[in-house]
Amino acid sequence: MAFHGMFGSWSPRPYEDVKWYWIAFVLLTILTITFENLSYRAYISENNINDYGFSANSPNFFPIIAMQIFYFIEKKYNPEEFFKWCLTVAGFVIGYEILQKFIPARTFDLKDIIATVLASIIGYFLLKKLHTPAYKNKELS
Numbered sequence: 001m002a003f004h005g006m007f008g009s010w011s012p013r014p015y016e017d018v019k020w021y022w023i024a025f026v027l028l029t030i031l032t033i034t035f036e037n038l039s040y041r042a043y044i045s046e047n048n049i050n051d052y053g054f055s056a057n058s059p060n061f062f063p064i065i066a067m068q069i070f071y072f073i074e075k076k077y078n079p080e081e082f083f084k085w086c087l088t089v090a091g092f093v094i095g096y097e098i099l100q101k102f103i104p105a106r107t108f109d110l111k112d113i114i115a116t117v118l119a120s121i122i123g124y125f126l127l128k129k130l131h132t133p134a135y136k137n138k139e140l141s
Contacts, residue, residue: 021069021070021072021073022073024066024069025066025069025070025073028062028063028065028066028069029062029063029066031058031062032058032059032062032063032066040055041055041056053111056109056111057109057111057112057114057115058115060093060097060112060113060115060116060119061115061116061118061119062119063093064089064090064093064116064119064120064123065119065122065123065126067089068082068085068086068089068120068123068124068127069123069127071085071086072127077131079128082124082127082128082131083124086120086123086124087120089120090116090117090120093116094113094116094117097109097112097113097116098113
């Protein structure tokens, strides 16, 4: 089954080709849930521990890299398409953060935008490096 969209047409890749991407995606999702909803963030807040904003901003960091990894679950690496994907993901998250300024019971935080931009840059260059010719034989998929 082929799909057509903003990033061209694609067909889902076989699990064996993308199992390491799925593992990374799931681990980053677990990290996000742990920092956002489980004990770490509450513990840091309740005990007045300064983790330099890591617990507060990590939910804007890990999901960005997870969504960048999700690109590889669906498609083989294409530098131009991957760059567009990274910009799109970052744009949506930054847009959502800006919208929070106008949503009751939500808070706009510039540090969240900084975390999103840093994750976008780190994730882009890390994943791009893993897909250069030098790493072709060591590719995750």
